[in-house]
Amino acid sequence: MTSDELADIFLSGDDYYALRKVRYYLKTHTRKELFQELLTPAMYRIGQLWQENVISVADEHLATAICDFVISATDNRSQAEKEAAGKVMIMGFEGEDHYLGLKMVACVFREHGWVVYDMGPNLPLVHAMDAAEQLKPDVIGLSAALVSRLPLVKSYMDAFGILDPKPAVLIGGRAVTLADLSDAKAEGAVVLESLETLQNWIRSRKERNHETSASL
C-alpha cells in the first residue's frame, strides 16, 4: 500500500478499512516505519490535495480523525513504564492545533520504555510550567506545524530554563524544517526534524546514561 492510497482511504472516512490496511502493513514493518513512511506522507498528501483544490478543510478534519484513530488503535502500551527509562512531557505551542505529530512522538518514546505525559497541542506556557513543576520530566518535547508559532520558542525555552531539575528540551514538527532555530539551539534546545533523529537521540542518551552510571 502506498501513502497516497492510504490518504484516499482516510478521505473516504472508512476507519476500519484504514485500520485493517495498517495492521497488515505492521506485520512486516515497525511502528516507526508506519509513522514515517506511511502516515506522515499520507497526511502531507492530504495537504497537497488541499493545495490543488481537490479537497476542503472539512475533509482534512475527517482525515485527521481517521489517522488519529489508527494511531490509537495500534498503539502498543505494554512496553511503556516497564523500563522506566525516563519521563517525557510533550506539548504543542499555544495556538497550535495540529497534534498528530505529538501522538507519534509519544508512541516512539513509549516504545523505548519511557513514561509519556502527552499534554496535547495548544498548551499555554503557564499550564506547561504548572505541569512541569508537578511532573518533573527529564525531557520536554515541543511540536510546531505552524511556522507562525516559532517566535514563541524563546519564551518557552526561558521558562523551562528555570525548572529544577532542568529538563532537556526537544523541538520538532514541520515548522522546524522551514525556519532557522539557531537561537534556540544556542540556548540548549535539541532540534529534531524526524522520528528517525528522535530515535537516535533516545538511543544515544541511553548509552550516555549507561556510561555515566558505569563510571560511578
Add this chain to the structure above:
Amino acid sequence: MKQAHHFEDWPLPIFQLDRELTILASSKLASSLFKESAVFTGLLEEGSRQKAVEFLNPARSFQPIELTFLSPLDEPTVMDVHTKWESDGIANVIAVPKDRHYNRVFDQLTHLRKRLNETNYDLLLEKERADELLQNVRELSAPCIKLDQKRLLIPLFGLIDQQKMETVRPRILENVYRQDGQIVIFDLTAMDDIDNEGLTQLNALIQSLSIMGITISITGIHPRHAKRLHELNAVIYATFAVSLQDVLLNEH
C-alpha cells in the same frame, strides 16, 4: 443594467484584482477583517499564497477555492473565494466566510479531543497515585520489628508474590545489616498464601541472610504453607517452630 461600481458597502469582503493580484479596490469589510496589503497574497497565511497564485488565474477560476486569510491580529480564518475574470483582465473576487455552524462543529471537535486527552491525563495521574499506594502496601506487608539486640521479627502479611518480595527484600537486608541482627524470625501466621515466585524469592532472601551469618527461624506455618515449602524442593537454611512463643522461649 447598470454596473455596481461602488461595492464598498457590500456585507462581504470583495476585491477587484489585476493579473498580478494587485488590489485595485475592495469593500470596507475587506479592510476591517484582514491585514493591510497592496497585493492579495499579502492578506493570506503563508501556506495559502502559492495556492492563490496558481488558482487566481483567468484560465482556472471556475471553482471556488479555500484560502486562509489573516486578521489584523494574525488570526487565521479559512474562507471560500469565488472569482470571475472580466475580459479586460480584471477579476472580481468575493471571500465568503465559512458557515457559522461549520465553525461551531469544528470548535466542538477540538474541544472534545481536548477533553479526551485531559481524561487520559487524569487517569494517568490516578494510576500513578494508585501505584504509589500499592507500593506502600507492599512495603507494609513485611515490617521489620526489632525485638532486642540480637533478634528481628518479620511477620509476613496477606498474599506474598514476587512483586511484594522484590519490594521488601532490599529493605529487609538493609535493616538486618544496619541493626546488626543475628537472628531473624519470619512469622507466617498472618500470611494468606504464597505463590511459587514469591516462595522462590523468599528462599533467595533466606539464603542471602544465611550467607550474612544470620540464623533464621520460621514460625506460624499453616499446613498449606508447609505443602508449598515442600513443593519448593530446596534446602531451606532455617529452623522451624510451631509458634512464635516457642521460638522466643527457646532462644533465651
